[in-house]
Amino acid sequence: MNYPKGIKVTPQKELKKVITYGNRGMSLENDLNITNEFYRDQDRAIIYKKPTPIKISKVNYDTMKITEAFFESPSTTDYNGVYKGRYIDFEAKETDNITSFPLKNIHKHQLLHMRRVLDHQGICFLIVRFNKRHETYLLFAKDLLQFIEGHEQKSIPYTYFQEKAYLLEEQYHPRINYLKVVEEYGGV
Amino acid sequence: MNYPKGIKVTPQKELKKVITYGNRGMSLENDLNITNEFYRDQDRAIIYKKPTPIKISKVNYDTMKITEAFFESPSTTDYNGVYKGRYIDFEAKETDNITSFPLKNIHKHQLLHMRRVLDHQGICFLIVRFNKRHETYLLFAKDLLQFIEGHEQKSIPYTYFQEKAYLLEEQYHPRINYLKVVEEYGGV
Numbered sequence: 001m002n003y004p005k006g007i008k009v010t011p012q013k014e015l016k017k018v019i020t021y022g023n024r025g026m027s028l029e030n031d032l033n034i035t036n037e038f039y040r041d042q043d044r045a046i047i048y049k050k051p052t053p054i055k056i057s058k059v060n061y062d063t064m065k066i067t068e069a070f071f072e073s074p075s076t077t078d079y080n081g082v083y084k085g086r087y088i089d090f091e092a093k094e095t096d097n098i099t100s101f102p103l104k105n106i107h108k109h110q111l112l113h114m115r116r117v118l119d120h121q122g123i124c125f126l127i128v129r130f131n132k133r134h135e136t137y138l139l140f141a142k143d144l145l146q147f148i149e150g151h152e153q154k155s156i157p158y159t160y161f162q163e164k165a166y167l168l169e170e171q172y173h174p175r176i177n178y179l180k181v182v183e184e185y186g187g188v
Numbered sequence: 189m190n191y192p193k194g195i196k197v198t199p200q201k202e203l204k205k206v207i208t209y210g211n212r213g214m215s216l217e218n219d220l221n222i223t224n225e226f227y228r229d230q231d232r233a234i235i236y237k238k239p240t241p242i243k244i245s246k247v248n249y250d251t252m253k254i255t256e257a258f259f260e261s262p263s264t265t266d267y268n269g270v271y272k273g274r275y276i277d278f279e280a281k282e283t284d285n286i287t288s289f290p291l292k293n294i295h296k297h298q299l300l301h302m303r304r305v306l307d308h309q310g311i312c313f314l315i316v317r318f319n320k321r322h323e324t325y326l327l328f329a330k331d332l333l334q335f336i337e338g339h340e341q342k343s344i345p346y347t348y349f350q351e352k353a354y355l356l357e358e359q360y361h362p363r364i365n366y367l368k369v370v371e372e373y374g375g376v
Contacts, residue, residue, distance in 0.1 A: 046304045048264055051241040054254065066242065069254040076236055080268060082275035085309030089270070116234045121273030 028094045028129045028136070031175040032079065038174045045179060047081030047088060050074075075109040077124075083179065084188055087122040089114070090178075094129045100155035101128050103148070111148065114141040123186050127168070127178060128161065137165035138181045216282045216317045216324070219363040220267065226362040233367060235269030235276060238262075263297040265305075265312075271367065272376055275310040277302070278366075282317045288343035289316050291336070299336065302329040311374050315356070315366060316349065325353035326369050 032049065039045045053075075058068035077091040091114070093105045106126070117124040124141035139156075143164040147156055166181040182188055220237065227233045241263075246256035265279040279302070281293045294314070305312040312329035327344075331352040335344055354369045370376055 040304070043304075043307070046301070046308050046310070051239040052244075053239040054242050054244075054257070056240075056242075056257075064259060066257040066259070067255065069242070069244075069257055071252060071254070082277070082305055082308045082310040085274060087270035087273065087275040113234070116228070116231075117270055119231070120234050120270045122234070122270040 028092055028127070031170075032092055032127070035174040035176050035178070036079070036081075039179065045081060045083040045088070047079060047083070049079050050076070073107055073109070075107075076113045077110055083123070083182065086188055087117070087120075088182070089117045089122050089124045090127060092127040092129075094131055096131050097155070098130065098132050098158065100157045101130075101161070102155045104154065111145070115145055118142060118145070123182060123188065125178075125182075125186075127176070128165070130158065130161075133158075136168045136170065136176060137161045138168055138178055139165040140186065216280055216315070219358075220280055220315070223362040223364050223366070224267070224269075227367065233269060233271040233276070235267060235271070237267050238264070261295055261297070263295075264301045265298055271311070271370065274376055275305070275308075276370070277305045277310050277312045278315060280315040280317075282319055284319050285343070286318065286320050286346065288345045289318075289349070290343045292342065299333070303333055306330060306333070311370060311376065313366075313370075313374075315364070316353075318346065318349075321346075324356045324358065324364060325349045326356055326366055327353035328374065 029049070036045075036047045036049070039047060053072040054069050055072050056066050056069045059066050077089055079092065080087070080089040082088065091106065091110055093101070095101050095105065114124050114126075118141050126139045126141065126144050127136060128139065129136040139161060144156075147160060147164075166185065168176050168178055168181065170176055217237070224233075224235045224237070227235060241260040242257050243260050244254050244257045247254050265277055267280065268275070268277040270276065279294065279298055281289070283289050283293065302312050302314075306329050314327045314329065314332050315324060316327065317324040327349060332344075335348060335352075354373065356364050356366055356369065358364055
């Protein structure tokens with residue numbers, strides 16, 4: 001392929017290597033950040049990951065360096081933004097489990113937040129990657145909350161994802177085209 | 189007034205004192221956090237301040253204590269959420285200036301973000317408090333961007349706020365009822 005002069009091309013192979021063998025725990029997050037950047041560049045949607053909530057306890061005001069701080073548990077989901085004027089909001093999690101997704105991965109506050117977003121007609125969902133299956137699913141909040149409200153189980157069986165969630169295609173760009181599912185099944 | 193047993197009542201005077209004489213730089217932020225909490229409690233809207241973006245450089249993984257981190261400049265605005273299914277997004281700033289609002293208070297990235305939110309039919313605005321006037325205005329992003337695109341000036345005159353922005357009433361609850369303006373003039 002011929003590229004115009006001055007455009008730096010990252011070979012697909014190299015990029016893939018970075019993503020795959022980098023910080024494994026970060027890879028779904030990486031994929032989503034790249035996807036959201038692509039959506040912004042293509043002017044499809046404006047969606048960002050929120051910064052990690054941190055409680056700052058000591059700051060050196062001369063250098064503005066934070067010298068003591070702690071991670072806080074999030075009261076909302078990690079991602080939000082706008083798509084065709086609509087509010088969009090989601091959480092993303094990875095699991096090494098094969099047969100189920102443990103609900104301890106989602107805080108109670110986050111579930112309450114999702115319920116509220118739904119009540120306010122926002123588009124809300126959970127993205128779950130089953131690492132060992134190399135599969136990533138989108139489960140709408142309606143189906144997530146329905147499961148939680150109707151079951152005592154502490155995890156959602158993989159079969160529930162097969163039944164109710166949407167398998168997200170993974171490709172070069174966008175890495176995880178979740179807006180396609182939102183467009184087709186999210187009522188936009 | 190009679191309150192049911194067990195309900196802790198903070199006298200208005202005391203609350204006001206905390207807000208007014210606390211960290212002065214935080215008071216608009218405080219007012220907005222209290223307002224957003226009130227909106228959530230009243231089920232009117234789900235709007236949060238995003239966490240401050242921080243770059244973490246050293247963590248003690250035994251205690252999960254962050255021992256070195258730095259403040260990052262934000263690439264988006266501070267507040268966002270959902271109101272009647274619509275995406276809502278805004279930035280809030282205070283100034284001690286009397287005759288104008290210095291534009292150095294808003295990063296270029298934030299202006300670009302506001303432009304994008306508008307293009308995607310989100311509701312977007314800037315809240316500015318003129319501390320010494322005890323006045324807080326809501327300026328819709330459309331009018332903010334129109335000013336910036338049409339002028340070379342490095343600040344927005346106070347008269348422009350009088351002309352184009354909406355003076356926000358301050359009261360006990362909600363502290364700053366900005367949704368009233370959004371409802372009346374924001375096209376919701």
